[in-house]
Amino acid sequence: MPEGLAATHEHASHPALRHHLENMEQQREAGTLGMWVFLVTEIMFFGGMFLAYTLFRYEYPAAFVSASNHLDIKLGALTTGVLIVSSFTMAMAVYSTQIGRQKATIICLILTMILGATFLGVKAIEYHDKYNDQLIPGQLIPWRPFNPEVAKPGDTDPHKLHLIEGATTQNVQLFYWIYFAMTGMHALHMIIGLGIMTVILIMAWRGKFSPEYHAPVEISGLYWHFVDIIWIFLFPLLYLLGRHLEHGG
Amino acid sequence: MEEFVIPKQPGSNYLNAEYGLKSWLLTKDHKRIALLYLGAITFFFFIGSLYAMMIRLELLTPQGDLMQSSTYNKTFTQHGIVMVFFFLIPAIPATLGNFLIPMMIGAKDLAFPRINLLSWYIYMAGGIITIYALLAGGVDTGWTFYVPYSTTFSNSYVIATGVGIFINGFSSILTGLNFIVTIHTMRAPGMTWFRMPLFVWSHYATSLIMILGTPVVAITILLVALERLAHIGIFDPAAGGDPVLFQHLFWFYSHPAVYIMVLPAMGVVSELIANFSRKNIFGYKFVAFSSLAIAVLGFLVWGHHLFVASQSVYAGMIFSFLSFTVAIPSAVKVFNWTATLHKASISYDTPMLYGLGFIGLFTIGGLTGMFLATLAVDVHVSDTYFVVAHFHYIMVGGTLLAYLGGLRYWWPKISGRMYPEGWGRFSALVVFVGFNLTFAPQFLLGYMGMPRRYHTYPVELVSWQVLHVLSTAGASILGVGLMIPLIYLVWSMRYGRIAEANPWHLPGLEWQTPSPPPTENFLTTPIVTHEAYEFAPPEHKEVVGKFERQQPAES
Numbered sequence: 114m115p116e117g118l119a120a121t122h123e124h125a126s127h128p129a130l131r132h133h134l135e136n137m138e139q140q141r142e143a144g145t146l147g148m149w150v151f152l153v154t155e156i157m158f159f160g161g162m163f164l165a166y167t168l169f170r171y172e173y174p175a176a177f178v179s180a181s182n183h184l185d186i187k188l189g190a191l192t193t194g195v196l197i198v199s200s201f202t203m204a205m206a207v208y209s210t211q212i213g214r215q216k217a218t219i220i221c222l223i224l225t226m227i228l229g230a231t232f233l234g235v236k237a238i239e240y241h242d243k244y245n246d247q248l249i250p251g252q253l254i255p256w257r258p259f260n261p262e263v264a265k266p267g268d269t270d271p272h273k274l275h276l277i278e279g280a281t282t283q284n285v286q287l288f289y290w291i292y293f294a295m296t297g298m299h300a301l302h303m304i305i306g307l308g309i310m311t312v313i314l315i316m317a318w319r320g321k322f323s324p325e326y327h328a329p330v331e332i333s334g335l336y337w338h339f340v341d342i343i344w345i346f347l348f349p350l351l352y353l354l355g356r357h358l359e360h361g362g
Numbered sequence: 363m364e365e366f367v368i369p370k371q372p373g374s375n376y377l378n379a380e381y382g383l384k385s386w387l388l389t390k391d392h393k394r395i396a397l398l399y400l401g402a403i404t405f406f407f408f409i410g411s412l413y414a415m416m417i418r419l420e421l422l423t424p425q426g427d428l429m430q431s432s433t434y435n436k437t438f439t440q441h442g443i444v445m446v447f448f449f450l451i452p453a454i455p456a457t458l459g460n461f462l463i464p465m466m467i468g469a470k471d472l473a474f475p476r477i478n479l480l481s482w483y484i485y486m487a488g489g490i491i492t493i494y495a496l497l498a499g500g501v502d503t504g505w506t507f508y509v510p511y512s513t514t515f516s517n518s519y520v521i522a523t524g525v526g527i528f529i530n531g532f533s534s535i536l537t538g539l540n541f542i543v544t545i546h547t548m549r550a551p552g553m554t555w556f557r558m559p560l561f562v563w564s565h566y567a568t569s570l571i572m573i574l575g576t577p578v579v580a581i582t583i584l585l586v587a588l589e590r591l592a593h594i595g596i597f598d599p600a601a602g603g604d605p606v607l608f609q610h611l612f613w614f615y616s617h618p619a620v621y622i623m624v625l626p627a628m629g630v631v632s633e634l635i636a637n638f639s640r641k642n643i644f645g646y647k648f649v650a651f652s653s654l655a656i657a658v659l660g661f662l663v664w665g666h667h668l669f670v671a672s673q674s675v676y677a678g679m680i681f682s683f684l685s686f687t688v689a690i691p692s693a694v695k696v697f698n699w700t701a702t703l704h705k706a707s708i709s710y711d712t713p714m715l716y717g718l719g720f721i722g723l724f725t726i727g728g729l730t731g732m733f734l735a736t737l738a739v740d741v742h743v744s745d746t747y748f749v750v751a752h753f754h755y756i757m758v759g760g761t762l763l764a765y766l767g768g769l770r771y772w773w774p775k776i777s778g779r780m781y782p783e784g785w786g787r788f789s790a791l792v793v794f795v796g797f798n799l800t801f802a803p804q805f806l807l808g809y810m811g812m813p814r815r816y817h818t819y820p821v822e823l824v825s826w827q828v829l830h831v832l833s834t835a836g837a838s839i840l841g842v843g844l845m846i847p848l849i850y851l852v853w854s855m856r857y858g859r860i861a862e863a864n865p866w867h868l869p870g871l872e873w874q875t876p877s878p879p880p881t882e883n884f885l886t887t888p889i890v891t892h893e894a895y896e897f898a899p900p901e902h903k904e905v906v907g908k909f910e911r912q913q914p915a916e917s
Binding site for chain 1: 469470471473474475535538539540542543544546547548573574575576577578580581582585588591592593594595596601602603604607610611882887
């Protein structure tokens, strides 16, 4: 969280200026750089999982295609669209603060939060589908271990797992392990993002922001865009790659 | 020098600005947070040292007479975990770095004082969870948590320990983030990048490793914990997973972590060598950039931990070559320190004794690292006491000595009191002798084939026992050498001679303010007009050139 969110001070200058800093410009610069550095650590954090994905996709391409085809591409595309629009409303929130339009800022922030919540809701539906199809890996859910029903040739039941040649359910389980680790970690970041947006919304409501002081909105926006970008990488890797090999390639 | 007016002792400094437990636990002052860290780190060092003593006592005799093998496994694991994650990694950055970086660049505080305090609480939370795991039954996987032992077979508190380390990692990330932003945005007027003390440069490089490496080990340990819970098999070859993936992810952080430990130490030593030689450091820019080079190259060498772990021969050759290249910036530093000493007016005060000790021991540790980076030699000495001796020469001979030296050097600024110089020099010598007696025999043991992580060895190998006895004797001496400073530093906080603002007569910004400093560090924001380590020209040397150690305190 950027320090600039807290407004305590004793200086004659802007009321949001922290006492150990010289001026608002320095404070904005420090906050922005701090968020960028934090986002670098986030990239490295997700990087470990991207590496695991790459390795296992290389080793078990057939299983990954089969498992990927079982994901609901329509819901995936819908959430991607929702997130992209939320990035736009977030950018508009930052812009509205910069030109000092408080009402527009509040509307944009609320829209962003609604879209973020929509994403999480759709994600929950997807998770529930996987739960029904017994695709939660290992004994993560002790009373419902990984045990998908494998479709026989000719069977088109979408709830069954359609394995293409060379795929095994064990390797499909690895895919779902990575799927849940990555999307779960992403969803956790979305939830944290909604928390940040709540704080920013309250601050905007109380009229804390002005064209001179809008760094917290900007910095939270950076975080929000970052979480969106992670999804932009997750969607093709998890849902799209190998789609053309559907139904036994 | 003339530009800096040394201010008089103010009535209020950061230590007596406020009183009470709350004023410490809720402080946002980087100097107080540094002291919170100092206390916590000393506590963890004490725990880690107890485990070390148990290891040395067990190895005194060839039989396993003090503990069983399973207890021994836990002992060395817990020694490693506590020392690496809770002492060595935060030791210098979180205490000396936290205290000094804002002062050295002329800032009032770090960029994010609350995040700084938060990082201490995160450190404590991680530490308490880890201590809980150790008390509840301990962990026996080795500090490296190698799979599949840690995920499948170990019957100890792996998850709790993992959670403790995972949480602790965030304190490291936040410290690094704070340092980077502070150094970028909060330098005083005139404090250009190339006027910064080398201590700040090395902490900048350290912070880069902290923010780039730590998240990777966080996700790795998280995966181990989840794997233990859910048994999916991401690291289990029987289930299609890959145990070597764990080693790659783990060492991607844990090798650079070695540089998190040693780069701040190098920063301290650069300060000690330049200031106690009263000379500008030889090749300032080379020393500064070598820190960055170590940080960058340090990320490209992790594969040398996997020479015997089914890594391909070609990968092994590349990692071997890259490991050799890290020696170049390290050697640049050693040569530049040595060149700085040439024809200098050196004073052998306690901090300088530690600094000189560092150069020698780090050189031995670094050169034996070259042996280990050589593919064929590594096969012979891999997982032997040779490796143990090598990294202790870097961690203890390097980081610990620099930490002790730095603590002594800045003690007058931190506490406002002088430590007893005689005891200081004596204990520095005891530490040096004790250290070498502990670890030099281990090189021989490892070369002769004594494997690490074993609590017994053949009775008929008398030479092994002789070396183990020497090592244990050395550890006892080292222990005494570490207890003496603990006693006299605590003593000096109350009874030490009052320190003046600039007891060593040095140009660094941290000395141009009262001891102890006021809460905002400087009475007025300093304006920097000099390079770091700019000492008075020769004609003034008789005035400020000699230490006046016995000079009476200004009251």
